[in-house]
Amino acid sequence: MSAASTPEATNRRAELLRIAGDLFAEKGFRNTTVRDIADAAGILSGSLYHHFDSKESMVDELLQSFQSELFAAYDEILASEQPARAKIEAAVRLSFAAIDQHHAEVAIFQNEADQLGRLERFSYLADRNKQSREVWMTLLREGISSGALRADLDLELAYRFVRDTVWVAVRWYRPGGDLTHDQVADQYLTILLDGIAS
Amino acid sequence: MSAASTPEATNRRAELLRIAGDLFAEKGFRNTTVRDIADAAGILSGSLYHHFDSKESMVDELLQSFQSELFAAYDEILASEQPARAKIEAAVRLSFAAIDQHHAEVAIFQNEADQLGRLERFSYLADRNKQSREVWMTLLREGISSGALRADLDLELAYRFVRDTVWVAVRWYRPGGDLTHDQVADQYLTILLDGIAS
DNA sequence: TAGCCTACCAAGCACTTGCTTGGGAGGTCC
DNA sequence: GGACCTCCCAAGCAAGTGCTTGGTAGGCTA
Numbered sequence: 001m002s003a004a005s006t007p008e009a010t011n012r013r014a015e016l017l018r019i020a021g022d023l024f025a026e027k028g029f030r031n032t033t034v035r036d037i038a039d040a041a042g043i044l045s046g047s048l049y050h051h052f053d054s055k056e057s058m059v060d061e062l063l064q065s066f067q068s069e070l071f072a073a074y075d076e077i078l079a080s081e082q083p084a085r086a087k088i089e090a091a092v093r094l095s096f097a098a099i100d101q102h103h104a105e106v107a108i109f110q111n112e113a114d115q116l117g118r119l120e121r122f123s124y125l126a127d128r129n130k131q132s133r134e135v136w137m138t139l140l141r142e143g144i145s146s147g148a149l150r151a152d153l154d155l156e157l158a159y160r161f162v163r164d165t166v167w168v169a170v171r172w173y174r175p176g177g178d179l180t181h182d183q184v185a186d187q188y189l190t191i192l193l194d195g196i197a198s
Numbered sequence: 199m200s201a202a203s204t205p206e207a208t209n210r211r212a213e214l215l216r217i218a219g220d221l222f223a224e225k226g227f228r229n230t231t232v233r234d235i236a237d238a239a240g241i242l243s244g245s246l247y248h249h250f251d252s253k254e255s256m257v258d259e260l261l262q263s264f265q266s267e268l269f270a271a272y273d274e275i276l277a278s279e280q281p282a283r284a285k286i287e288a289a290v291r292l293s294f295a296a297i298d299q300h301h302a303e304v305a306i307f308q309n310e311a312d313q314l315g316r317l318e319r320f321s322y323l324a325d326r327n328k329q330s331r332e333v334w335m336t337l338l339r340e341g342i343s344s345g346a347l348r349a350d351l352d353l354e355l356a357y358r359f360v361r362d363t364v365w366v367a368v369r370w371y372r373p374g375g376d377l378t379h380d381q382v383a384d385q386y387l388t389i390l391l392d393g394i395a396s
Numbered sequence: 397t398a399g400c401c402t403a404c405c406a407a408g409c410a411c412t413t414g415c416t417t418g419g420g421a422g423g424t425c426c
Numbered sequence: 427g428g429a430c431c432t433c434c435c436a437a438g439c440a441a442g443t444g445c446t447t448g449g450t451a452g453g454c455t456a
Contacts, residue, residue, distance in 0.1 A: 012433080030229050031313070034414060047434050049415065085395070111309070115226070143394075150396045157377075157385045158394055164366040165359065172358055179355075187355045195393035196341075196356060197283070198348045210403075232444060245404045247445065 013051045016041055018104075020058045025107035029059055029116070059108060060121060066105035067128050070098055074135045084142040084149075085193075091139060092192070093185045095166040099173055100181035106170045136162055165192065211249045214239055216302075218256045223305035227257055227314070257306060258319060264303035265326050268296055272333045282340040282347070283391075289337060290390070291383045293364040297371055298379035304368045334360055363390065 019040045023032045034055055038045040052058050077090045099106050113129070116122040136159050143149035165188065173184060217238045221230045232253055236243040250256050275288045297304050311327070314320040334357050341347035363386065371382060 028226070028228070028313070030226070033412080035412090043433085044435060045414085046416075046436080050433060055414065115229070140394075147396060149394050153389075153394060154385050157382065158389065160367075160370055161363065161386065161389055162394075164369070165363050168362040168366045169358075171362070184355065187352050188359065191351075191356065191359055191393070192389075193393045193395040194348075195389070195391045196338075196347050196351060196360075197391040198345060231442080233442090241403085242405055243444085244406080244446075248403060253444070 016048065016051055017058060017062060021062045021104035021108065024059055024062070024112070025104035029055075029108065029112045056119075056121065059112070059116070062105050063109060063116075063122075063125070066098075066102050066109070067124075070094075070102075071128065071131060071135075074132075078135060078138060084139065084146040088139050088143055088148075089189055091135070092162075092166055092189055093182065096169065096173075096181040096185040096188070099167075099170045100175050103170065103173075103175055106167065110167055110170055132163065133159065162192065214246065214249055215256060215260060219260045219302035219306065222257055222260070222310070223302035227253075227306065227310045254317075254319065257310070257314070260303055261307060261314075261320075261323070264296075264300050264307070265322075268292075268300075269326065269329060269333075272330075276333060276336060282337065282344040286337050286341055286346075287387055289333070290360075290364060290387055291380060294367065294371075294379040294383040294386070297365075297368045298373050301368065301371075301373055304365065308365055308368055330361065331357065360390065 016037070020032075020037045023036055023040060026032075027036070033045075034048055035045045037055075037058075038048055041048075073094050074091065077087055077094065080087065080090075082090070109125075113125050117125040137155065140149065140153070140155055140158055140162070144151055144153065144155075169184065169188070173181070175181075179187075214235070218230070218235045221234055221238060225234070230253075231243075232246055233243045235253075235256075236246055239246075271292050272289065275285055275292065278285065278288075280288070307323075311323050315323040335353065338347065338351070338353055338356055338360070342349055342351065342353075367382065367386070371379070373379075
């Protein structure tokens with residue numbers, strides 16, 4: 001019925017979660033069937049329910065553990081002692097590192113957050129969304145007041161611009177490709193900070 | 199069996215298509231059932247098949263007519279006699295106008311192109327993707343060779359950056375909101391061209 | 397007024413969906 | 427060697443899926 005008493009004890013469970021996450025990221029949550037997951041794992045669909053309560057709980061676990069890790073890292077940057085511009089660069093780099101190391105989770109969050117967020121179980125997604133907004137707005141405000149960023153920026157639009165440009169890269173970036181995530185982050189930062197005009 | 203001999207003759211059909219498009223955009227294609235569409239239209243699901251062959255043909259018609267209109271407009275900009283920077287600005291503005299006026303179609307294309315593209319019927323989506331790449335790469339190259347854009351740009355990454363930042367706005371932009379699509383385009387262009395740094 | 401048309405309903409078919417049930421093979425612990 | 431545990435299979439259920447079928451009401455045309 002329930003999973004192992006200590007979830008981390010069994011790594012079969014962790015592997016099933018990884019397989020499910022990859023499929024959710026590739027085909028979408030609703031578009032991935034429990035039979036798809038079971039096939040990819042080499043077992044029958046019913047056997048998945050020895051490890052997990054439901055399909056929902058799989059994606060729930062993936063998103064929660066990823067987000068708690070991500071936001072802890074954001075908080076560290078916010079609390080650090082460095083110039084505003086360096087903080088922004090660090091936050092952008094962190095996001096690209098997340099795309100590299102937690103590709104499935106980022107993709108799932110980007111593609112399914114709107115849909116899942118309507119379910120009560122996933123109401124924390126809206127909270128994390130607000131939290132993300134506060135992180136970036138704080139960084140942008142610090143940047144403006146310190147003189148590192150243009151004072152004539154529309155804060156709200158600038159926030160959306162930064163947020164979107166950072167996370168949308170999950171659509172094409174593939175771990176192990178030509179460029180490392182830090183190289184991509186460098187290029188994005190030069191464009192974001194200084195623009196493409198000469 | 200088949201639809202009206204002249205599709206534009208009946209506007210009931212056009213309205214059903216609009217209703218379906220809104221639902222596809224909001225809930226996703228697979229996640230929208232023919233019963234959802236019929237409910238929203240106030241008829242029974244079977245009655246939809248008097249107007250359309252299949253659910254697939256509905257989204258097909260939406261995407262094809264939108265894209266043929268969009269790329270005709272891009273071609274006009276490419277062929278026009280104006281400086282490289284003005285062409286880029288025009289192309290960005292055109293994209294935001296499309297988000298405003300064809301919100302559902304843009305959202306569907308952004309969210310479903312990867313999935314639908316795997317079906318042979320929607321193989322033209324990949325062609326349009328290449329065509330879009332050629333449009334933007336041409337604009338960027340003209341910008342660099344004319345001196346309007348920085349010469350040290352990574353063309354490939356710059357293209358992805360521009361493409362993504364333009365279309366991803368469909369996620370939050372809502373027609374009839376605080377800002378017009380042209381105001382949003384202005385803000386995006388200042389950031390894209392000159393960056394957020396001071 | 398006969399023939400045809402558009403737009404729809406009522407019912408249901410074949411299939412897919414997430415999930416449940418009962419059980420069994422192989423290992424571990426005392 | 428008995429009790430327990432982990433991990434899985436075999437079979438199937440109820441709900442939901444896209445789509446089909448036969449039919450009907452009301453209008454338009456000759």
